[in-house]
Amino acid sequence: MTNRPILEIENLSIGFRAYGQYRRVLRDVSITVGEGERVSLIGQSGSGKTVTMRTIIGTLPMPPGVVETGSIRYDGRSLLELSKIERNKLKGTGISIVLQDPMLSFNPVLTIGRQMDDIVRYADSRLGQNRSAAQRRDHIVQTLAKVQLSEGARILDSYPIMLSGGMRQRVLIGMALLNRPRLLIADEPGTALDVTTQDEILALLNTLVAEEGLSLLLITHNLGVVREMADRVYVMDKGRIVEEGTRDAIFTAPQNAYTKRLMAAVPPLYGPDVVTIENHHTDPNPAISIDSVSKDFVGRSGLFHQHRTLHRAVDKVSIDVMPGDIFGLAGESGSGKTTLAKMTLGLIDPTEGTIRVEGQDISQIAGTADFRKMIQIVYQNPGSSLNPRRTITDQIAVPLKFTGHETSRIKTRVGELLEMVDLPADMANMYPHELSGGQKQRVAIARALSVNPRILVLDEPTSALDVLVQSTVIDLLHRLREEFDLTYLFISHDLSLMRNFCNRVGVMLRGQIVEEGPVAEVFGKPSHAYTRALLSAIPVTTDEADAMKPIVTKEERAAVLNPSTAIGG
Amino acid sequence: MSAPEMIDAQRVLTSRQMAIYRFTRNPAALVGAVIVVSVVIAAIFAPLLAPSPESAGSFVDFRNRHAAPSWEHWMGTDNVGRDVFSRVLYGFRVSLGLVVGVLGVAVPFGVILGLVAGYFGGWTETIIMRFTDIMLALPPLAMALAITAVLSPNLVxxxxxxxxxxxxxxxxxxxxxxxxxxxxxYVEAAQVAGASHFHILFRELLPNCISAIAVKISLDAGFVILFGASLSFLGLGIQPPTPDLGTMVATGAEYMPEMWWQAVMPGLAILYAILGFNLLGDGLRDMLDVEL
Structure with missing residues (x-):
């Protein structure tokens, strides 16, 4: 590193005192960001990366937080020793931050213009400047132009809800840039957005760093993002920096065992490590047959709900899922994939078309015990799909109880199920909050399998989990499929995972299936522009995979995607 | 910064342990709990604790009437010579009986209606919730006065x-x-699992309402005591000679300010009980982390 350091964290140790216990969350953390350098801090949830960030910007609540040792220096000045007033002067002008969730970072009842103006005004008053409202507005519009939002004036008069997620993220970056900071801290930028939008946001950040001469400290859990965004990388685990190095060193020759495990757990999109799953079943009768199914949702507006608007969530979709398939349904948020899954479970009725499960029309059999024994679901977030106030046994027992199992048999069956998903038997009497995220998802899988269904709908079952945990859950699902001869309908936005988990995929865009086929074909030779746009937007972890991504022209992209820079959409 | 003691192997606290920790670090809540327990003990063991149990009835002792507080009569005596302290202890009995009677019926009824309205939605929800709104729009004291006036005033x-x-x-x-x-x-998961409405209402949803109900009951108890005392004070609640705190305040008020203890002592007793329930309720709310 040749540049002068702008941020130096040295031997920082931080603990929390809560409920009469003391727990150390950061241990001897040292991080340096040079002038104009892009540094990434990568770690899973609970690794301490957010605590590090909050300590830098001074928003860590103390108490309960306690700085044990260490220092943070910005531009040679020790931040932890500065007075509150001195430190506030650096906010926005020295160090600026882009937060993760573009919706939660705005006040929903104030216009964007008002919220941005506040930032400029307060910074002005801290620095003793005085600009007129018109000057400030000009400055804001210019800043918005930097984040490629050309309709600055219109955006200023909008409320946050009127902007798309991508635009909100851009405005948020614009806000961080308003007072010309030298160091930008980005906490999981674009993570809450669709992959195509995330891709645009990451490109924008890279451009800004290059053009504005910013330094960037990026905090993320996604290795693919790191590869695109960093010159140097710090890997954090359990409050310690376990490995540090240049991007190429970390990605080509990781030294630390944890880093290696992390790298291995990321499902590859392309390259020699890709696993292709095959279905050896020869049964010609589909397990699920979806025949030109559509679903309209009625929206009502007006004082007396007199205006009806129809929103077509699913549009003439036809899919056959064969026995033994792991059929992946890919698509971004709002593409209709969850609606389709709920129709398959008989939870909502299609407006048009028929769905057959094992040859039987589900409009006839939905709600019967026989239907429940055919098909079950695992939800995205086990924190929500498990009742926080009931024990694990109680929850797994519900499907058993209502499909006519004898009460005396239920207890043994729950034991069997826990063993099946590799959970210790003594978890039976625990409550969900005593379990980790991965364990909770195993319980949810056990519950779904309790009545021996032949088909499972998996609604993003790993998206709430860390990548290391994800790979263990995926392995479990593969094993269970072999063991019990299951068919999966897998819904996800994570195409890398899908490439390695599914044998067939369908890509959904605005309620329609735009492409469908075996994984190797769809990923190898994507025919639809949207599939190519999706695939090319995925951050991958090797140069090799990057080179193999499909090419999509600007025109093609524009034709299939809602741009994140225009109002509406 | 002194190096704090380290516990590397972390014991994961259960939510119950965290709740108890919060409660025990809250002096107001502990005071509330002590007061409530003392009121309950007073009510249950009134016949054993009262220095003059016969004072609870229509006992008269004219030689001792209007006696000021003393070692013999801690809270003095009333206009017919009954021991005020004994009557206060019995008064807690009546007040708590009122609380148990009212909340024992109103809480299950209200909770079931709330569960049904929230779960089924649609017309069920509209009918139940609009009816609730109408009931809430009636001024409570005026309603209670009207009802007791029509039905003849007594405890029931x-x-x-x-x-x-x-x-x-x-x-x-x-x-x-x-x-x-x-x-x-989890609600949809239970539906997919084929659970009955009964199961979802009482096994899935109700357990998630229990903390809020517990807090609400504790806060309610104080208000029911106050409401009952108000009715009695106005002569429309519990009738003499039953020792009711509200009635005692009303009777004692005639002898104010010279024989102040006859009204002030039962008044302080009402204050004591309500304060206890409110402090306990606030403590439970912080402990169970529910919003009301």
């Missing part, structure tokens, strides 16, 4: 009057919680 009718007005708050509270819980996937 006072209970009926308060109960008729009280369930609405529980319906509203539970309805709001259930509406929020309906967004959680």
């Amino acid at each position: 009718n006072a209970m009926i009057a308060i109960t008729l007005l009280w369930w609405t708050w529980h319906t509203r509270l539970i309805y709001r919680i259930v509406k929020a819980q309906m967004n959680e996937d």
Whole structure:
């Protein structure tokens, strides 16, 4: 590193005192960001990366937080020793931050213009400047132009809800840039957005760093993002920096065992490590047959709900899922994939078309015990799909109880199920909050399998989990499929995972299936522009995979995607 | 910064342990708990604790009437010579009886309506919640006065009057919680598992309402005591010679300010009980982390 350091964290140790216990969350953390350098801090949830960030910007609540040792220096000045007033002067002008969730970072009842103006005004008053409202507005519009939002004036008069997620993220970056900071801290930028939008946001950040001469400290859990965004990388685990190095060193020759495990757990999109799953079943009768199914949702507006608007969530979709398939349904948020899954479970009725499960029309059999024994679901977030106030046994027992199992048999069956998903038997009497995220998802899988269904709908079952945990859950699902001869309908936005988990995929865009086929074909030779746009937007972890991504022209992209820079959409 | 003691192997606290920790670090809540326990003990063991149990009835001792507080009569005696302290202890009995009677009916009724309205939605929700709104729009004291006046004033009718007005708050509270819980996937998961409506209402949703109900009951208890005392004070609640705190204040008020203890002592007793329940309720709310 040749540049002068702008941020130096040295031997920082931080603990929390809560409920009469003391727990150390950061241990001897040292991080340096040079002038104009892009540094990434990568770690899973609970690794301490957010605590590090909050300590830098001074928003860590103390108490309960306690700085044990260490220092943070910005531009040679020790931040932890500065007075509150001195430190506030650096906010926005020295160090600026882009937060993760573009919706939660705005006040929903104030216009964007008002919220941005506040930032400029307060910074002005801290620095003793005085600009007129018109000057400030000009400055804001210019800043918005930097984040490629050309309709600055219109955006200023909008409320946050009127902007798309991508635009909100851009405005948020614009806000961080308003007072010309030298160091930008980005906490999981674009993570809450669709992959195509995330891709645009990451490109924008890279451009800004290059053009504005910013330094960037990026905090993320996604290795693919790191590869695109960093010159140097710090890997954090359990409050310690376990490995540090240049991007190429970390990605080509990781030294630390944890880093290696992390790298291995990321499902590859392309390259020699890709696993292709095959279905050896020869049964010609589909397990699920979806025949030109559509679903309209009625929206009502007006004082007396007199205006009806129809929103077509699913549009003439036809899919056959064969026995033994792991059929992946890919698509971004709002593409209709969850609606389709709920129709398959008989939870909502299609407006048009028929769905057959094992040859039987589900409009006839939905709600019967026989239907429940055919098909079950695992939800995205086990924190929500498990009742926080009931024990694990109680929850797994519900499907058993209502499909006519004898009460005396239920207890043994729950034991069997826990063993099946590799959970210790003594978890039976625990409550969900005593379990980790991965364990909770195993319980949810056990519950779904309790009545021996032949088909499972998996609604993003790993998206709430860390990548290391994800790979263990995926392995479990593969094993269970072999063991019990299951068919999966897998819904996800994570195409890398899908490439390695599914044998067939369908890509959904605005309620329609735009492409469908075996994984190797769809990923190898994507025919639809949207599939190519999706695939090319995925951050991958090797140069090799990057080179193999499909090419999509600007025109093609524009034709299939809602741009994140225009109002509406 | 001195190096704090280190516990590397972390014991994961259960939510119950964290709740108890919060409660025991809250002096106000502990005071509330002590007061409530003392009131309950006084009520249950009144015949054993009262220095003059016969004072609870229509006993008269004219030689001792209007005696000021002394070692013999801690709170003095009333206009017919009954020991005020003994009557206060029995008065707690009546007040707690009122609380148990009113909340014992109003809470289950209100909770069930709230659960049903929130879970089923649609017309069921509209009918239940609009009816609740109408009940809430009636001025409670005027309603209670009207009811007891029509039904003849006594303890049972006072209970009926308060109960008729009280369930609405529980319906509203539970309805709001259930509406929020309906967004959680576990409700749909139970439906997919084939669970009955009964199961979902009482096994899945109700356990998630219990903390809020516990807090609400504790806060309610104080208000029911106050409401009952108000009715009695106005002569429409419990009738003499039953030792009721509200009635005692009303009777004692005639001898103010010279023989102040006859009104002030039962008044302080009301204050004591209500303060206890409110402090306990606030403590429970912080402990269980529920919003009301």
